[in-house]
Amino acid sequence: MSIWLREEGPARKPRLSRERIVEAAVALLDAEGQAGLSMRALAARLRAGTMSLYEYVRSKEDVLDLALDEVIGEIEPAGPGPWREVLVGQLTQNRQVMRRHPWVPALTATRPLLGPNALDRSRRVHTALAGAGLSGFELSAAVGAVTYYVNGYVAAENAWWAAIRTPEADAEIRERVYRHLREHVAELATLSQVEYGDFDGAFLLGLDLILDGIQARLPAKG
Amino acid sequence: MSIWLREEGPARKPRLSRERIVEAAVALLDAEGQAGLSMRALAARLRAGTMSLYEYVRSKEDVLDLALDEVIGEIEPAGPGPWREVLVGQLTQNRQVMRRHPWVPALTATRPLLGPNALDRSRRVHTALAGAGLSGFELSAAVGAVTYYVNGYVAAENAWWAAIRTPEADAEIRERVYRHLREHVAELATLSQVEYGDFDGAFLLGLDLILDGIQARLPAKG
DNA sequence: ACGGTTTTCCGTACACCGCACGGAAAGGTC
DNA sequence: GACCTTTCCGTGCGGTGTACGGAAAACCGT
Numbered sequence: 001m002s003i004w005l006r007e008e009g010p011a012r013k014p015r016l017s018r019e020r021i022v023e024a025a026v027a028l029l030d031a032e033g034q035a036g037l038s039m040r041a042l043a044a045r046l047r048a049g050t051m052s053l054y055e056y057v058r059s060k061e062d063v064l065d066l067a068l069d070e071v072i073g074e075i076e077p078a079g080p081g082p083w084r085e086v087l088v089g090q091l092t093q094n095r096q097v098m099r100r101h102p103w104v105p106a107l108t109a110t111r112p113l114l115g116p117n118a119l120d121r122s123r124r125v126h127t128a129l130a131g132a133g134l135s136g137f138e139l140s141a142a143v144g145a146v147t148y149y150v151n152g153y154v155a156a157e158n159a160w161w162a163a164i165r166t167p168e169a170d171a172e173i174r175e176r177v178y179r180h181l182r183e184h185v186a187e188l189a190t191l192s193q194v195e196y197g198d199f200d201g202a203f204l205l206g207l208d209l210i211l212d213g214i215q216a217r218l219p220a221k222g
Numbered sequence: 223m224s225i226w227l228r229e230e231g232p233a234r235k236p237r238l239s240r241e242r243i244v245e246a247a248v249a250l251l252d253a254e255g256q257a258g259l260s261m262r263a264l265a266a267r268l269r270a271g272t273m274s275l276y277e278y279v280r281s282k283e284d285v286l287d288l289a290l291d292e293v294i295g296e297i298e299p300a301g302p303g304p305w306r307e308v309l310v311g312q313l314t315q316n317r318q319v320m321r322r323h324p325w326v327p328a329l330t331a332t333r334p335l336l337g338p339n340a341l342d343r344s345r346r347v348h349t350a351l352a353g354a355g356l357s358g359f360e361l362s363a364a365v366g367a368v369t370y371y372v373n374g375y376v377a378a379e380n381a382w383w384a385a386i387r388t389p390e391a392d393a394e395i396r397e398r399v400y401r402h403l404r405e406h407v408a409e410l411a412t413l414s415q416v417e418y419g420d421f422d423g424a425f426l427l428g429l430d431l432i433l434d435g436i437q438a439r440l441p442a443k444g
Numbered sequence: 445a446c447g448g449t450t451t452t453c454c455g456t457a458c459a460c461c462g463c464a465c466g467g468a469a470a471g472g473t474c
Numbered sequence: 475g476a477c478c479t480t481t482c483c484g485t486g487c488g489g490t491g492t493a494c495g496g497a498a499a500a501c502c503g504t
Contacts, residue, residue, distance in 0.1 A: 014451085014452065014453090014500095015452085015453085016452080016453085038489085038490065038491085039490085039491065039492080040489090040490080040491090043454095048453080048454085049453065049454035049455075050454075050455095050491090050492090051453075051454050051455080051456095051492080051493095051494095052452075052453050052454060054454095054492070054493095055451085055452060055453070055454095059491080059492080060490095060491065060492090105331045106328065106331045106332050108331075108377070108378075109327045109328045109330075109331040109374075109377040109381070110328050110377075110381060111381050111385070112378070112381045112382050112385045112399075114399070114402060137423070137424070137427065138427065140424060141424050141427035141428040141430075141431060142428070142431060144375060144378075144424060144428045145371055145428040145429075145431050145432055147374070148370070148371050148373075148374025148375045148377075148378060148428070149367055149370050149371045149374065149432075150374075151370075151374040151377070151378075152369070152370025152371060152372075152373040152374035152377075153366060153370045155330070155331040155370075155373070155374075156334070156366075156370060156373075159331070159332060159333055159334045160334050163333070163334045177334075177336070180336060201359070202359070202362060202363050202366060205359065205360065205363035206363040206364070206366045206367040206370070207367075208363075208435075209363060209364060209367050209432065209435040209436055209439065210367055210371075210431065210432050210435050211435070212434070212435035212438050212439070213430075213431040213432050213433070213434035213435030213436070213438070214431055214435070216434050216435070216438065217431065217434070236480080236481060236482090237481085237482085238481080238482085260460080260461065260462080261461080261462065261463080262460085262461075262462090265483095270482075270483080271482065271483035271484075272462090272463085272483075272484095273463075273464090273465095273482075273483050273484080273485095274481075274482050274483055276463070276464095276483095277480085277481060277482070277483095281462080281463080282461095282462065282463090
């Protein structure tokens with residue numbers, strides 16, 4: 001019988017796969033946050049039995065590791081250019097990915113990043129700074145300074161955003177947070193960051209400070 | 223009847239209190255990690271019924287918030303001195319607290335730090351940098367640069383440490399991590415950090431880079 | 445075409461979780 | 475002794491991750 005008339009039924013190749021699971025996990029994490037990712041919910045989204053997932057994944061931890069490396073892969077490689085611009089571009093993308101997927105910072109704080117995409121992106125930062133002239137222990141420290149700054153910054157940014165943009169009582173909680181800070185922190189000027197939420201500018205300025213410090217260590221060139 | 227002869231029995235004042243709960247929570251988190259903190263386990267450690275805890279705390283989230291601010295309170299205020307030394311001392315203490323309580327970075331990545339101790343310690347960093355001569359937006363960015371660096375650094379450090387110092391198969395996993403990195407990362411020099419674990423030196427060097435960048439922004443003074 | 449092996453799927457069950465509810469016990473006040 | 479408030483907590487509900495073992499399907503040598 002022709003393929004056009006045949007009852008196609010369920011596809012003949014395995015219905016599940018690691019890729020499908022990871023893709024669904026990312027979608028679920030984006031939609032519901034880390035608390036919303038349960039193996040049951042994940043399986044339901046794939047129209048599969050819960051235990052079927054375990055054919056492709058040893059544990060929920062595996063799913064999280066894979067989902068994390070998957071979204072890290074969204075960071076596009078920056079083209080060639082002056083090292084500072086390359087780094088600013090690369091790290092801005094880091095930030096954007098973490099903003100798109102707000103569950104990422106909490107995961108990176110828990111596990112070492114050993115996935116292929118994570119290693120690749122880290123290597124890019126290394127080579128950018130090595131190209132600038134750093135090496136050895138100083139190179140290692142500079143890489144740490146910028147990447148940890150970015151991770152930490154976006155983690156805090158997301159936490160604030162989540163606390164302020166809570167679904168209900170939006171305005172009231174915002175007001176309460178602000179009052180809480182006003183009562184306890186002396187420098188009101190620094191609050192403007194929270195008040196106006198110029199997170200982009202603060203991010204870039206902080207990054208610039210760090211890059212200044214790195215630049216000062218470069219072997220003199222003129 | 224004299225107090226010496228009276229049967230003292232269970233104390234007559236409330237057996238539980240918020241302080242006792244928080245203290246036990248910190249001890250439990252230190253001993254078993256975040257996964258080991260359940261309301262049942264916490265109550266058992268206090269020889270109380272599970273639901274008794276809810277007389278003093280609205281939810282498990284509350285317990286985590288309180289435990290976090292409690293250990294942040296362990297950071298001792300640094301005495302007066304040159305701003306760089308004050309900051310290095312303060313932030314080194316930040317790191318030590320997070321090393322003593324490895325569950326802290328994951329929590330800070332999830333929630334805004336609004337507790338009294340957190341606000342106080344953050345204010346100290348602010349005033350140190352304000353005393354150095356920064357203000358306004360630059361001050362805010364500089365505070366972010368150093369604190370996020372510290373948080374991120376220790377989070378990564380703890381994650382590595384946990385992955386390598388896993389209870390069983392210590393040496394074998396260590397070897398496997400190392401081989402994994404050697405296969406995927408070009409610059410072996412940067413691996414010395416992992417190999418020898420000179421986390422102290424790397425931490426201080428990275429911090430120095432950032433402080434250099436901050437110092438360059440200070441209004442000229444001589 | 446068929447028996448046997450391997451891969452894929454998943455229902456059931458267990459031990460654990462946070463916490464809503466409502467009642468028991470104890471202390472304080474007239 | 476009656477009443478009220480605070481403290482304690484047993485029970486139960488709806489959720490979790492995943493071990494286990496069996497059913498179903500796909501593949502393969504004959």
